[in-house]
Amino acid sequence: MKSGVKSQKSEGYPKRSLIFWGRRVGRFIFLQVLTLTLFFSFIGVSHAYNRIVVLYAAASPVLKELKAGDKVVGVTRTDRTFDNVTRVGSHLRPNIELLKALKPDLIVAGSKRAFPESFSKELKVDVFYFDPRTLDEILVKIKKLGDLLDRKKEATTLVHRLKEKLSEIKPLNKRPTVIYEISARPLKVAGSRSIITSIIERAGGINLVTVKKKHVLISPEKVIKLAPEIYIYQVGPMNKNPEHPKKREFFRSLKSRVIRVDEYEFARPGINAFDAVLELNRIFSEIE
Amino acid sequence: MIELKEITAMQGEFRLSVESLLLKRGDFVAVLGNNGSGKSTFLSVLAGLKKFKGGYMLDGEEFRGLSSRMRHRIISLLPQQTSLNMPFDVHYVVLTGRYPHTDGRGYRDEDMEATERVLREFDIFHLRDRQFNELSGGEKQRVLLARVINRDSPVILLDEPLSGIDLRHQHDTLDLLKRLSKDRVILMVVHDISLAVREFDRFLFFVQGALAYDLSKRELDEERLSRVFGVKVSFIRHERGIFVYTEGGNG
């Protein structure tokens, strides 16, 4: 709304603001219709989701915890949460034929980029985007999934349990500064839109990289200048066998304590993230 | 200067053979024959561009024993067609003719001076800063001729050097070549028999890959010419020289 007020003030361009408002209203109506449609479709079929395909591996453990595992009929190639389900390919490029053959009624996808809405229209299937950026958003998504799958009780229990977990966090005397390396080559670090930032903050630390992105391609000199107390580098598919940061020549003046973590435990916005918080908190307090 | 013995060379299915041939300084030779008779192949063999069998002495030395640079200090060749894919100016194109004389690293002052002389001789001095590829066909041909002459080599091989050149410059060029041939060997592939008969004093005739005749001007006769070319050739003798009249068909 803020920008709307602004453009009203700029009297020099009445036409422009007219168009602006026209668009605004148009978008509003469009969104209303969309929400209503979605709302009704949810009411209509809320009990009917019996064939779920999970295209985002981090969501699978959630479904398992919600005791909806028996409804899952398809997962991605790398997903090892469920046995005896069809592997439909990669999360970015699922096999459409396999998908169709599974006749899913719900697809759980990571992002609109990975699974555009046009796909869901084509397949005549509902999509649930599991794309939390913070720990709180994970809890919200769990609740929503619980509603969708008629597993409200399980969802509440899970959310409660996860919140319990967070209560084990030990308070720190001082908040340590952190930089988290996503990949070494190119040098990418976690930005403020990454689940990592939320994990670091809950664990009692501060992510020094505040760029509003998930992953930030960063100048090595900036990392040195920011001089984090702790430099965390993940190892996993995104960072296969990286060189130890202290062995890289451009990091020779990096004084930080270096910690190596598993990408699967940290960089996935699922249940694991809560364990990651605890582990990181443990590390922080040990260092203290 | 050039001594050939039982030379044979293969060009695919085509076979070139020269029994024996001796060329001395001062020879101004026309190489004649129909298409595909082996004229260009012959020049290629002489210039060392083709593998051959047989004996080839160049300037008293075994040809095979000479380094590439030495060979081309002695021989310069103007191929039938030349292409250039860099926008070099005319001066530089002519200058590159001096390459075998250099140490490979740079052209010397004397190369520059020789180039300037040749540019003037071929009446292309005014074109020296123009891009070679922007010239007309005849101008290009004169530049390429100048490039070959700039080598200042004792043996000069020219494959149809006059094609595309206007009459005036044809005459100038021929006069220049004649003058140069006083102390060199110049071989030139010619298609115009009248011109050949008028201007040259030695003739090599190729028929189906073989050097068929090696004749001096006096030895030329109509019958042999007719047989070589497959057209009726008659001479009209005139006080200013021999004129050639040809009739196509069954002659």
Add this chain to the structure above:
Amino acid sequence: MKRKSEVRSRRSEFYGSGIAVSLLAVLLVVVSIVAVMKGAVKIDFFGMSEIEREILFYVRVPRVFMAGLVGSALAFSGVLFQYVMKNPLADSFTTGVSASSAMGAVIAIMLGLGVVIPLFALAGGIIGLIAVYKIASVRGRVQPITMLLAGIVISTFSSATISFMKFLSDDAVSSIIFWLMGGFQSASVKKVAILGFVIALSYLMIRRDYLSLDIICFDDTTAVSSGVSVERLRRKAFFVAALLTAFSVGYAGIIGFVGLIVPHIIRLLRFVKASELIPLSLLGGAFFMILNDLIARTILAEGQELPVGIITSSVGGVFFLYLLIKRKKELYYFD
């Protein structure tokens, strides 16, 4: 008198290229100084802290040098490929050497051998080169057109392999894509030294052949009958160019267009002889790349970077459009 003045005017042409070299060298020094001064971290040059000194000497200066050397290597290899292939559009891309180097690099990534990426790139580049060479040479002669076709085949095959590997592991995609875009983040004194050595060696090897490189711009008959060992020269230039490409790809990924743009601009400025073209391309390549990297690492705030390939490719794309529309004639003559 006139004769002497002609010689002198040719000399002055030589000085003309000398002036161009000095001018470009000055520009290079200026852009290098700016590149050293600017960066994600502001350095107070008159009261450097310990950490600023470290950043300057172990991060920024090596990076500027690395960018410059990779630019030189790519421009140099571009020039050489253009001589060998007699094609103005030839460079490390069209011969397939870049792509096969990148394939080697991506294989290293997939195998999780991050540390030896440059070695794999080198191996990939040389395998690609030998393949192109084997396909394109008939009885020891390298046919330029067949070589171009072979280059396309190798490139296509390499890209297909890269795509396949991308498909095999979606998570490493961003890493691979960046690799294909190139960059200088991991510059180090050691890499700079090795690359500098490779370029110096290549330069010394080719410097003796300036005149003959010009002569192989003629058709082969003319070139051979001018006393140039055409095949030997082509082979040599080809291998030197491949070596330069493999080292640049190994250290900095594929960075497109530099090998085309830089020599083209220098030729458009009427420096067409190898003795002018090669030194100017070395300087021009360094200048162009340092500038691009400077933009790539300073255009965004908070120490963020852009992959440098995005900048070279967009500058290169615009330039090529200009070339195709306005300067068709030059392209045509070169052909």
